[in-house]
Amino acid sequence: MTAPMALARPSPNALWEMDRRHSLHPWTNFGPFEREGSLVISRGEGCYLWDAEGRQYLDAVGGLWCTNIGLGRKEMAQAIAEQAERLAFSNTFVDVTNDPSARLALRLAELAPGDLNRVMFTTGGSTAVDTAVRTVAYYQTCMGRPEKTDIVARDYSYHGSTYLAQSVGKRPGDRVPEFRYKEEGIHHLSVPNPYRRPEGMSEAAFCDALVAEFEALIARVGADRIGGFIAEPIQASGGVIVPPEGYLRRIWEVCQRHDILFIADEVVTSFGRLGHWFASWDLFGVQPDMICTAKGLTSGYVPLGALILSDRMWEAMAADGSRWFTAGFTYSGHPVSCAAGLKNIDIMEREGLLAHADRVGGYFEARMAALADLPLIGDVRGRRLMLCVESVADKATKAVLPDEANESKRISNAAEAMGLLVRPMGHLNVMSPPLVITEAQVDFIAETLER
Numbered sequence: 001m002t003a004p005m006a007l008a009r010p011s012p013n014a015l016w017e018m019d020r021r022h023s024l025h026p027w028t029n030f031g032p033f034e035r036e037g038s039l040v041i042s043r044g045e046g047c048y049l050w051d052a053e054g055r056q057y058l059d060a061v062g063g064l065w066c067t068n069i070g071l072g073r074k075e076m077a078q079a080i081a082e083q084a085e086r087l088a089f090s091n092t093f094v095d096v097t098n099d100p101s102a103r104l105a106l107r108l109a110e111l112a113p114g115d116l117n118r119v120m121f122t123t124g125g126s127t128a129v130d131t132a133v134r135t136v137a138y139y140q141t142c143m144g145r146p147e148k149t150d151i152v153a154r155d156y157s158y159h160g161s162t163y164l165a166q167s168v169g170k171r172p173g174d175r176v177p178e179f180r181y182k183e184e185g186i187h188h189l190s191v192p193n194p195y196r197r198p199e200g201m202s203e204a205a206f207c208d209a210l211v212a213e214f215e216a217l218i219a220r221v222g223a224d225r226i227g228g229f230i231a232e233p234i235q236a237s238g239g240v241i242v243p244p245e246g247y248l249r250r251i252w253e254v255c256q257r258h259d260i261l262f263i264a265d266e267v268v269t270s271f272g273r274l275g276h277w278f279a280s281w282d283l284f285g286v287q288p289d290m291i292c293t294a295k296g297l298t299s300g301y302v303p304l305g306a307l308i309l310s311d312r313m314w315e316a317m318a319a320d321g322s323r324w325f326t327a328g329f330t331y332s333g334h335p336v337s338c339a340a341g342l343k344n345i346d347i348m349e350r351e352g353l354l355a356h357a358d359r360v361g362g363y364f365e366a367r368m369a370a371l372a373d374l375p376l377i378g379d380v381r382g383r384r385l386m387l388c389v390e391s392v393a394d395k396a397t398k399a400v401l402p403d404e405a406n407e408s409k410r411i412s413n414a415a416e417a418m419g420l421l422v423r424p425m426g427h428l429n430v431m432s433p434p435l436v437i438t439e440a441q442v443d444f445i446a447e448t449l450e451r
């Protein structure tokens with residue numbers, strides 16, 4: 001217990017101080033956390049943020065891949081306030097529902113590809129993934145295959161921070177020995193990163209090798225044991241990795257041959273980031289059995305995630321008529337979050353934000369591609385509004401920089417001093433700006449990074 005602090009508008013320094021004494025942040029590095037100050041963000045509008053001292057930044061991070069429609073929208077705030085006034089909360093357990101939850105489920109069913117018509121709302125992306133992974137075992141058991149519960153994922157994937165979601169994901173830096181991860185029944189394939197493919201191998205041969213690796217795993221473990229495969233269509237936090245041409249579709253075909261459920265983790269890639277509601281079908285020609293979404297679903301105004309699953313799965317799980325599906329959360333179908341989700345979709349449709357993201361995203365790709373000519377930039381990659389630059393020690397050999405070089409942190413600190421936020425991650429600087437970004441703002445990002 002500490003003495004209560006006066007609540008009259010604390011200074012930025014006082015806020016830092018409170019934060020240092022009382023907050024445990026996601027992904028805390030204890031040493032620097034206690035030594036260094038951090039940004040105190042106090043206002044946001046469109047693509048811009050202002051810190052507590054009034055400095056303006058163009059937020060090329062987009063919150064955390066999430067502020068898709070841009071911040072500060074009065075009609076979003078109004079929709080949230082009106083719903084909070086009318087019905088701030090009602091649970092959706094068993095057979096209770098509420099107006100925004102029912103309507104948003106219908107909207108998601110309309111927007112999702114194929115027969116993905118059933119929605120379980122969650123509290124965010126991790127809980128959507130967690131629910132999807134558990135649903136694999138549930139479905140396969142209902143199909144008379146109770147042993148078919150293993151999950152296949154990929155190296156460098158990030159699927160969230162619950163015990164199960166983080167066990168399925170595998171970014172090397174996240175695997176600290178202090179935490180224990182579930183290992184039994186979880187397999188990881190190689191990361192499909194064309195930039196880091198074996199020396200001298202064509203991209204097509206690399207793709208063949210990745211598919212062969214999956215087939216070999218199935219042969220070794222047994223198709224009767226592997227129940228599901230999970231993939232981000234473009235790996236986000238693992239390094240904005242766009243897989244080789246045809247890779248996802250071929251992996252999906254392997255899944256279909258072996259009754260392995262395909263889970264598309266579209267927590268980042270949905271809701272316009274790549275110019276489509278969902279990327280799996282529209283961009284990669286894959287019809288998933290389940291899609292996990294969150295982030296852009298409410299553009300970060302309030303927390304919400306969703307697992308969207310197929311009628312086919314539903315019918316198998318419901319066939320017996322007496323089973324319980326014991327998953328879900330107090331805040332599943334939260335009326336305020338769902339009202340925000342509905343308004344978010346309205347705004348995206350009314351303003352044509354998918355087409356805008358596609359167009360301005362193409363310009364963003366072209367502008368950033370030019371950075372590849374700079375001496376320390378090994379790769380510029382990604383699609384549309386999901387891009388990164390990778391710094392290397394040597395462009396010819398692609399030699400990785402030593403961790404101590406802290407190059408991406410150096411770049412992001414320098415950019416921050418020039419009014420631009422880009423996310424440092426390993427040797428990468430990652431960008432996922434709001435979809436409302438303009439070409440002039442893209443120019444500012446490119447010019448600042450170049451400097």
Ligand code: PLP
Nearest residue numbers: 124125126158159160232236267
């Ligand atoms: N899946 C992917 C692909 C993500 O990038 C993230 C978060 O960054 C998650 C899942 C977890 O989402 P949340 O942080 O909302 O739980």
